[in-house]
Amino acid sequence: MKRSDMQAQPPQHQHRQPGFTAEMYPAPQDRMEDYKAAGKLEGKVAIVTGGDSGIGRAVAIGFAMEGADVAIVYLNEDSDAETTCECVQYQGRRCLLIKGDLGDQKFCNNVVAKTVSKLGKLDILVNNAGEQHVQNELADISSEQLQRTFRTNIFSMFYMTQAALKHMHGDASIINTTSVTAYKDKQQLIDYAATKGAIVAFTRSLSQQLASRNIRVNAVAPGPIWTPLIPASFSAEEVEEFGRSSPLGRPGQPDEVAPSYIFLASSDASYMTGQVLHPNGGTIVNG
Numbered sequence: 001m002k003r004s005d006m007q008a009q010p011p012q013h014q015h016r017q018p019g020f021t022a023e024m025y026p027a028p029q030d031r032m033e034d035y036k037a038a039g040k041l042e043g044k045v046a047i048v049t050g051g052d053s054g055i056g057r058a059v060a061i062g063f064a065m066e067g068a069d070v071a072i073v074y075l076n077e078d079s080d081a082e083t084t085c086e087c088v089q090y091q092g093r094r095c096l097l098i099k100g101d102l103g104d105q106k107f108c109n110n111v112v113a114k115t116v117s118k119l120g121k122l123d124i125l126v127n128n129a130g131e132q133h134v135q136n137e138l139a140d141i142s143s144e145q146l147q148r149t150f151r152t153n154i155f156s157m158f159y160m161t162q163a164a165l166k167h168m169h170g171d172a173s174i175i176n177t178t179s180v181t182a183y184k185d186k187q188q189l190i191d192y193a194a195t196k197g198a199i200v201a202f203t204r205s206l207s208q209q210l211a212s213r214n215i216r217v218n219a220v221a222p223g224p225i226w227t228p229l230i231p232a233s234f235s236a237e238e239v240e241e242f243g244r245s246s247p248l249g250r251p252g253q254p255d256e257v258a259p260s261y262i263f264l265a266s267s268d269a270s271y272m273t274g275q276v277l278h279p280n281g282g283t284i285v286n287g
């Protein structure tokens with residue numbers, strides 16, 4: 001199916017987060033099948049959090065196609081993670097699967113230590129894992145939900161980056177996943193949008209702190225992308241309409257977003273730090 005023909009998806013809903021790829025119809029385009037690699041990350045080692053499915057899967061596979069070994073961090077989606085790992089290994093690269101909760105600082109420290117021990121070094125950190133929970137009223141956001149969303153979406157970036165920086169040197173790259181919701185209101189996702197705004201500020205401030213070390217820090221702010229998080233978050237009726245309001249009139253696919261991460265991780269972006277790329281289907285940001 002051509003991307004231009006994917007105007008919508010059938011109504012569907014999954015009753016748990018982060019969601020499973022196998023239950024989605026149509027399946028996301030996340031295998032980077034049309035991507036043309038050029039060895040841009042040859043010999044590099046990367047960590048991709050939330051790398052089991054969706055954008056993280058496409059990024060992990062794209063990195064492997066460009067020559068990087070990849071550690072994939074995921075919560076509990078074993079089958080999705082194993083599929084992604086097989087795709088990375090198919091490219092002739094090493095893949096390390098690490099399962100656990102990124103809201104736990106001790107776990108984040110262990111992720112980095114295990115990656116360096118097994119894969120030898122760390123050149124690229126992609127802070128991509130995230131969660132969101134729909135609430136129609138601010139009063140409905142419980143303390144538990146608020147704390148959980150911030151732990152997963154923003155605290156984990158602090159934990160992972162603090163641990164990673166002990167092993168990163170010049171020409172290393174940190175890439176954070178923010179969202180179009182940091183720039184364009186989404187009234188049902190106030191706590192999620194707040195974390196994504198925090199990620200933009202985190203990216204900009206950290207980029208200045210690390211510039212003297214020649215460690216680049218950038219972010220990607222996807223728009224409506226067809227990933228397992230969507231049917232796991234919204235009602236079946238909302239999923240059917242997902243992405244239609246974008247200027248291109250459809251949701252994006254993970255493999256349309258992953259090249260932004262590949263660019264930022266590579267020497268092609270050697271003069272970029274503190275920046276945010278916007279693969280969002282045409283929404284004008286800061287215009």
